[in-house]
Amino acid sequence: MCDITFSCVSDPKAARDLVLGPSGVLQGIRPGKCYIEMSTVDPETITELSQVITSRGGRFLEAPVAGSQQLSNDGMLVILAAGDRTVYEDCSSCFQAMGKTSFFLGEAGNAARMMLILNMVQGSFMATIAEGLTLAQATGQSQQTFLDILCQGQMASTFVDQKCQNILQGNFKPDYYLKHIQKDLRLAISMGDMANHPTPMAAAANEVYKRAKALDQSDNDISAVYRAYIH
Amino acid sequence: MCDITFSCVSDPKAARDLVLGPSGVLQGIRPGKCYIEMSTVDPETITELSQVITSRGGRFLEAPVAGSQQLSNDGMLVILAAGDRTVYEDCSSCFQAMGKTSFFLGEAGNAARMMLILNMVQGSFMATIAEGLTLAQATGQSQQTFLDILCQGQMASTFVDQKCQNILQGNFKPDYYLKHIQKDLRLAISMGDMANHPTPMAAAANEVYKRAKALDQSDNDISAVYRAYIH
Amino acid sequence: MCDITFSCVSDPKAARDLVLGPSGVLQGIRPGKCYIEMSTVDPETITELSQVITSRGGRFLEAPVAGSQQLSNDGMLVILAAGDRTVYEDCSSCFQAMGKTSFFLGEAGNAARMMLILNMVQGSFMATIAEGLTLAQATGQSQQTFLDILCQGQMASTFVDQKCQNILQGNFKPDYYLKHIQKDLRLAISMGDMANHPTPMAAAANEVYKRAKALDQSDNDISAVYRAYIH
Amino acid sequence: MCDITFSCVSDPKAARDLVLGPSGVLQGIRPGKCYIEMSTVDPETITELSQVITSRGGRFLEAPVAGSQQLSNDGMLVILAAGDRTVYEDCSSCFQAMGKTSFFLGEAGNAARMMLILNMVQGSFMATIAEGLTLAQATGQSQQTFLDILCQGQMASTFVDQKCQNILQGNFKPDYYLKHIQKDLRLAISMGDMANHPTPMAAAANEVYKRAKALDQSDNDISAVYRAYIH
Numbered sequence: 001m002c003d004i005t006f007s008c009v010s011d012p013k014a015a016r017d018l019v020l021g022p023s024g025v026l027q028g029i030r031p032g033k034c035y036i037e038m039s040t041v042d043p044e045t046i047t048e049l050s051q052v053i054t055s056r057g058g059r060f061l062e063a064p065v066a067g068s069q070q071l072s073n074d075g076m077l078v079i080l081a082a083g084d085r086t087v088y089e090d091c092s093s094c095f096q097a098m099g100k101t102s103f104f105l106g107e108a109g110n111a112a113r114m115m116l117i118l119n120m121v122q123g124s125f126m127a128t129i130a131e132g133l134t135l136a137q138a139t140g141q142s143q144q145t146f147l148d149i150l151c152q153g154q155m156a157s158t159f160v161d162q163k164c165q166n167i168l169q170g171n172f173k174p175d176y177y178l179k180h181i182q183k184d185l186r187l188a189i190s191m192g193d194m195a196n197h198p199t200p201m202a203a204a205a206n207e208v209y210k211r212a213k214a215l216d217q218s219d220n221d222i223s224a225v226y227r228a229y230i231h
Numbered sequence: 232m233c234d235i236t237f238s239c240v241s242d243p244k245a246a247r248d249l250v251l252g253p254s255g256v257l258q259g260i261r262p263g264k265c266y267i268e269m270s271t272v273d274p275e276t277i278t279e280l281s282q283v284i285t286s287r288g289g290r291f292l293e294a295p296v297a298g299s300q301q302l303s304n305d306g307m308l309v310i311l312a313a314g315d316r317t318v319y320e321d322c323s324s325c326f327q328a329m330g331k332t333s334f335f336l337g338e339a340g341n342a343a344r345m346m347l348i349l350n351m352v353q354g355s356f357m358a359t360i361a362e363g364l365t366l367a368q369a370t371g372q373s374q375q376t377f378l379d380i381l382c383q384g385q386m387a388s389t390f391v392d393q394k395c396q397n398i399l400q401g402n403f404k405p406d407y408y409l410k411h412i413q414k415d416l417r418l419a420i421s422m423g424d425m426a427n428h429p430t431p432m433a434a435a436a437n438e439v440y441k442r443a444k445a446l447d448q449s450d451n452d453i454s455a456v457y458r459a460y461i462h
Numbered sequence: 463m464c465d466i467t468f469s470c471v472s473d474p475k476a477a478r479d480l481v482l483g484p485s486g487v488l489q490g491i492r493p494g495k496c497y498i499e500m501s502t503v504d505p506e507t508i509t510e511l512s513q514v515i516t517s518r519g520g521r522f523l524e525a526p527v528a529g530s531q532q533l534s535n536d537g538m539l540v541i542l543a544a545g546d547r548t549v550y551e552d553c554s555s556c557f558q559a560m561g562k563t564s565f566f567l568g569e570a571g572n573a574a575r576m577m578l579i580l581n582m583v584q585g586s587f588m589a590t591i592a593e594g595l596t597l598a599q600a601t602g603q604s605q606q607t608f609l610d611i612l613c614q615g616q617m618a619s620t621f622v623d624q625k626c627q628n629i630l631q632g633n634f635k636p637d638y639y640l641k642h643i644q645k646d647l648r649l650a651i652s653m654g655d656m657a658n659h660p661t662p663m664a665a666a667a668n669e670v671y672k673r674a675k676a677l678d679q680s681d682n683d684i685s686a687v688y689r690a691y692i693h
Numbered sequence: 694m695c696d697i698t699f700s701c702v703s704d705p706k707a708a709r710d711l712v713l714g715p716s717g718v719l720q721g722i723r724p725g726k727c728y729i730e731m732s733t734v735d736p737e738t739i740t741e742l743s744q745v746i747t748s749r750g751g752r753f754l755e756a757p758v759a760g761s762q763q764l765s766n767d768g769m770l771v772i773l774a775a776g777d778r779t780v781y782e783d784c785s786s787c788f789q790a791m792g793k794t795s796f797f798l799g800e801a802g803n804a805a806r807m808m809l810i811l812n813m814v815q816g817s818f819m820a821t822i823a824e825g826l827t828l829a830q831a832t833g834q835s836q837q838t839f840l841d842i843l844c845q846g847q848m849a850s851t852f853v854d855q856k857c858q859n860i861l862q863g864n865f866k867p868d869y870y871l872k873h874i875q876k877d878l879r880l881a882i883s884m885g886d887m888a889n890h891p892t893p894m895a896a897a898a899n900e901v902y903k904r905a906k907a908l909d910q911s912d913n914d915i916s917a918v919y920r921a922y923i924h
Contacts, residue, residue, distance in 0.1 A: 043370075066384055078383045101383055103376065113370045114377065117363050122386060124359040128432045132352040135419070138428040139274075139344045145334065146345065152309045152332055153297055155353060157388035186655055188366070193648055193668075196676040197369040198460070200893065201359045203665040204435035206655075214658040229429070231924075417886055424879055424899075427907040431662065434896040437886075445889040462693075505832075528846055540845045563845055565838065575832045576839065583825040584848060590817040590894045594810050597881070600890040601736075601806045607796065608807065614771045614794055615759055617815060619850035650828070659831040660922070663821045666897035691891070 001028060004091065008038040008065075011183055012045040019049050031057030034087050040064045040119065040180075042187045043109035050083055050108035061087040062108055064115040065099065068175040076100045080115055083108035113191065120188035120202045123181045126163060126222050127205040133167055134229035143168055166223035178225060179218035182209035232259060235322065239269040239296075242414055243276040250280055262288030265318050271295045271350065271411075273418045274340035281314060281339035292318040293339055295346040296330065299406040307331045311346055314339035344422065351419035351433045353390070354412045357453050358436040360394055365460035374399055394454045403451035410449035413440035463490060466553065470500040470527075473645055474507040481511055493519035496549050502526045502581065502642075504649045505571035512545055512570035523549040524570055526577040527561065530637040538562045542577055545570035575653065582650035582664045584621070585643045588684050589667040591625055596691040605630055625685045634682035641680035644671035694721060697784065701731040701758075704876055705738040712742055724750035727780050733757045733812065733873075735880045736802035743776060743801040754780040755801055757808040758792065761868040769793045773808055776801035806884065813881035813895045815852070816874045819915050820898040822856055827922040836861055859916035871918060872911035875902035 005025055009015050015037060019025045025035060035053045037046065037060070046062045053060040060083045067077040079095050079102035081088045088095075088104050095102045105111050136146040147164040150156065166172060185206040192199040211228040212218075236256055240246050246268060250256045256266060266284045268277065268291070277293045284291040291314045298308040310326050310333035312319045319326075319335050326333045336342050367377040378395040381387065397403060416437040423430040442459040443449075467487055471477050477499060481487045487497060497515045499508065499522070508524045515522040522545045529539040541557050541564035543550045550557075550566050557564045567573050598608040609626040612618065628634060647668040654661040674680075674690040698718055702708050708730060712718045718728060728746045730739065730753070739755045746753040753776045760770040772788050772795035774781045781788075781797050788795045798804050829839040840857040843849065859865060878899040885892040904921040905911075 066380065068385075071385075078380060080380065103380060105372070105376065110372060114367070114372050114380065117366050117370075117372070117377065118380060118384070120366070121359055121363040121381070124362070124432065125356060125386060128352055128355040128359070131355070131430055131432050132348050135348050135351070135423055135426070135428055135430060136345070138426040139348075139422060141336070141341060141345050141348070145336065146348065149297065149309060149311065149334060149345065149349060150352070153349070154299075154302075154390040154393070155356060155388055157386055157391070159385040160388070162385070182655075186652070190648070191370060192366055193644075193672060195366070195369040196672055197366055198669045198672045198676070199362055199366060200435045200439060200666070200669045201355065201362045201432065203669050204431045204662070204897075207660045207662045207665050208431060210655060210658055210660045214660070413886075417883070421879070424875075424903060427903055429900045429903045429907070431897070431900045434900050435666075435893070438891045438893045438896050441886060441889055441891045445891070528842065530847075533847075540842060542842065565842060567834070567838065572834060576829070576834050576842065579825050579828050579832075579834070579839065580842060580846070582828070583821055583843070586821040586824070586894065587818060587848060590814055590821070593817070593892055593894050594814040597810050597813070597885055597888070597890055597892060598807070600888040601810075601884060603798070603803060603807050603810070607798065608810065611759065611771060611773065611796060611807065611811060612814070615811070616761075616764075616852040616855070617818060617850055619848055619853070621847040622850070624847070653832060654828055657828070657831040659828055661824055661828060662897045662901060663817065663824050663894065666893045670893060 003032065004034040004036065006036045006038055010039070010180065012041040015039045015041050015045055015049065019052065026052055026056065029053055029056040029058035033058045034084075034090070035060050036087065036091065037062045038064055040115050040184060041112060042116070042191065043112040046109045046112045059084045059087045060108060061091070062111045063088075063095070063102075064111055066115060066118055067099075070175055072098075078102070080105060080111040082106055082111035116184055116188040116191055119181060119184035120199070122159070123185045123209065123222070124201045124205040125159065126181070127208045127225050129160060129163055130167065130223070130226040130229050133164065134226065163223045166221060167226045172217070172220035172224040174219060174221045176222050177218070178209065178212055178220050178222050181222045182206065182213060185209060234263065235265040235267065237267045237269060241270070241411065243272040246270045246272050246276055246280065250283065257283055257287065260284055260287040260289035264289045265315075265321070266291050267318065267322065268293045269295055271346050271415060272343060273347070274343040274422065277340045277343045290315045290318045291339060292322070293342045294319075294326070294333075295342055297346065297349055298330075301406055303329075309333070311336060311342040313337055313342035347415055347419040347422055350412060350415035351430070354416045354440065354453070355432045355436040356390065357394060357412070358439045358456050360391060361398065361439075361454070361457040361460050364395065364398055365457065397452060397454035398457045403448070403455040405450060405452045407453050408449070409440065409443055409451050409453050409455050412453045413437065413444060416440060465494065466496040466498065468498045468500055472501070472642065474503040477501045477503050477507055477511065481514065488514055488518065491515055491518040491520035495520045496546075496552070497522050498549065498553065499524045500526055502577050502646060503574060504578070505574040505653065508571045508574045521546045521549045522570060523553070524573045525550075525557070525564075526573055528577060528580055529561075532637055534560070540564070542567060542573040544568055544573035578646055578650040578653055581643060581646035582661070585647045585671065585684070586663045586667040587621065588625060588643070589670045589687055591622060592629065592670075592685070592688040592691050595626065595629055596688065628683060628685035629688045634679070634686040636681060636683045638684050639680070640671065640674055640682050640684050640686050643684045644668065644675060647671060696725065697727040697729060699729045699731060703732070703873065705734040708732045708734050708738055708742065712745065719745055719749065722746055722749040722751040726751045727783070728753050729780065729784065730755045731757055733808050733877060734805060735809070736805040736884065739802045739805045752777045752780045753801060754784070755804045756781075756788070756795075757804055759808060759811055760792075763868055765791070771795070773798060773804040775799055775804035809877055809881040809884055812874060812877035813892070816878045816902065816915070817894045817898040818852065819856060819874070820901045820918055822853060823860065823901075823916070823919040823922050826857065826860055827919065856916045859914060860919045865910070865913035865917040867912060867914045869915050870911070871902065871905055871913050871915050874915045875899065875906060878902060
């Protein structure tokens with residue numbers, strides 16, 4: 001019955017069920033109704049949802065968010081939007097409340113594509129950081145000193161600093177779920193697959209996260225990929 | 232004849248030849264003479280050089296530098312030192328002229344170990360960035376927008392920004408030679424090998440750089456690994 | 463209208479459409495009707511097809527085949543069956559005509575699982591063979607001699623011999639389509655994903671086949687993965 | 694004092710020490726003396742040994758063997774020879790006693806190159822087999838049935854059969870040491886490195902063997918790489 005419905009769920013199946021399921025949102029879509037999908041899913045799912053919503057006269061926008069639990073709490077998310085530009089403009093005040101900035105990326109599906117690539121890069125960065133910290137330990141070096149040096153150089157970033165801190169403190173409380181980054185890596189690899197584009201770094205990272213999942217790290221933070229390197 | 236000799240060459244063989252070769256530095260090493268090895272080589276080479284220098288009464292320090300051509304010009308290198316602490320202290324003014332900061336890491340070999348791990352991380356980051364930018368293009372997204380989004384998030388760093396700029400501008404003038412980062416990846420993987428420590432991200436990255444070398448990118452900047460993804 | 467319908471198509475989507483599409487086979491399924499799915503697809507698709515067929519009173523068997531065009535012509539395929547055992551027994555004469563042997567593997571989905579693992583192994587073997595032959599060439603060795611030596615040892619097999627011959631003769635006429643083995647690798651990796659089981663060899667192979675596809679080798683034989691190593 | 698010296702040791706360092714060390718073979722090399730290196734080492738080591746032996750007037754042949762403990766006991770090894778052809782011919786009766794066949798491959802170094810590529814293929818095959826068997830188990834399939842099916846198809850080989858049997862029986866008594874195949878993978882990857890030739894399958898396999906080594910499988914058979922997949 002709402003004029004605008006926001007959805008944010010964990011994977012393509014859940015996103016699809018919410019719209020297409022037995023008592024799904026689609027039942028209530030009529031001209032004038034807006035549906036905003038904020039989940040990070042694959043572009044095919046977005047395209048399908050966009051088509052069914054618009055075929056009933058509804059307006060569709062995808063608006064996945066880049067960021068973590070902490071950034072969300074602070075209203076510092078980055079929002080990637082694509083689909084119906086008028087919805088994007090009508091909801092700009094909502095997006096301003098949630099995030100520090102937003103991008104409009106054109107037709108529906110583009111925000112999903114961009115978000116998967118960003119998360120693919122993040123997943124590979126995280127695995128690389130864990131690989132570096134564990135190799136430091138395995139060769140008798142101080143992990144704290146490794147971090148200190150890293151933070152003096154050009155690779156220094158909030159991400160590197162926070163994730164190394166997590167590992168040094170053994171604090172894997174989820175800021176971004178490990179199982180979600182693995183899902184994103186899988187979807188990004190699959191997107192590369194359809195584009196005939198090799199993604200060997202993401203493929204290697206994906207296998208490391210699968211090992212972490214086998215070690216029961218799914219519901220920990222992505223930095224718990226560290227444990228795949230020490231077990 | 233110098234009291235202090237600084238060496239900075241491109242690989243383990245060159246570093247060894249400079250000391251041990253027919254008219255090598257070792258000939259002139261006597262008590263009181265200092266030898267400072269600034270090349271990034273493997274820890275075994277450092278250990279060997281340290282032993283021969285000290286067995287003649289010389290003092291040995293390794294002091295590889297983290298950074299690029301540009302940082303070197305600006306005196307903003309980070310220096311990792313290990314070996315004879317008194318040499319490190321005696322030369323502190325030299326290091327201050329070259330770099331913005333330095334670390335003393337204990338016994339000879341540790342600076343090589345730490346440097347190889349740092350460069351391993353850098354090599355994997357670079358390949359990941361190239362993979363992200365090319366997947367953006369392959370799926371119809373703007374590379375410039377991808378960079379803009381990346382720079383709004385927690386992964387933003389000088390490194391990410393500069394290397395993406397290189398790629399967007401097609402400017403692969405060497406700030407750090409691609410062949411050198413591949414050599415460092417190789418040495419880091421080999422170090423992991425000796426420690427029985429898997430490094431799947433570095434192994435994947437190494438194969439991408441080998442492809443880039445096969446495409447004649449050895450003497451370009453490390454960002455030219457981009458070309459391994461588009462050919 | 464047939465009592466028994468055999469299906470053999472190229473991917474999960476086609477298999478699903480044939481049954482569930484607008485004028486799909488499901489319309490004609492009634493008690494007594496049998497549906498035999500011979501396509502190599504993912505276990506989820508098989509489970510779904512099995513459920514819809516049996517919910518209408520039909521009997522369902524999956525029976526994917528291991529082998530190639532040539533083996534098919536010769537009636538030498540290996541058939542993996544699972545699902546309704548009575549259908550398997552009723553159709554034993556058909557399977558004997560098509561294949562040299564068959565296995566019954568229990569509940570529907572098991573044949574898909576086993577076939578994907580077999581094809582995953584085959585895809586990784588093929589990429590490994592291509593890697594060996596090209597490294598021989600790159601290091602100045604005779605590829606023919608490499609094959610001769612390989613065929614004297616314990617790794618000798620019909621597969622190794624035939625695929626090396628293909629490469630030595632530059633004959634990539636499809637006996638098994640490269641695009642199909644890449645699809646199978648993708649599905650096997652995804653199956654490992656759901657089981658939290660790392661498959662780093664398959665992941666590496668998948669990236670090589672993606673490169674081969676980008677080089678327009680999709681409709682050639684799987685041995686054309688060779689070209690991913692020389693371009 | 695012997696006219697012909699045969700050497701067969703475990704790695705490049707041992708091979709070099711035996712010739713060049715303090716009481717090494719080189720001391721006794723004079724015109725007429727033959728040195729036959731049967732170890733599997735890198736081509737650079739062979740080239741170096743060949744040069745020092747021949748510079749003293751000696752004759753040099755490399756003759757690494759393909760095969761296992763069992764094949765050695767049975768006199769069924771395959772011998773790859775390269776270097777001085779007259780030595781090869783003079784020793785043909787020795788080689789016939791040890792192996793079922795031999796190949797002469799031209800200049801010294803070629804046998805090392807060919808052997809490393811063969812062992813690289815073997816190492817990748819073995820990791821692939823272990824990956825298939827463990828994925829079968831992880832998805833609820835019978836490993837014995839998987840082997841039965843594999844042995845009905847074109848990939849059937851003595852190697853596949855024996856190594857699967859090892860795994861099914863949990864018998865990892867060394868026929869070929871896991872640490873040696875990992876050393877060979879490392880040397881083959883390094884050879885690809887020097888030829889700018891990517892070897893992504895070998896690189897992935899190498900990381901799996903490193904994990905197996907970290908799990909204390911170095912002195913077990915190569916089939917113990919299986920354990921890297923289940924721990």
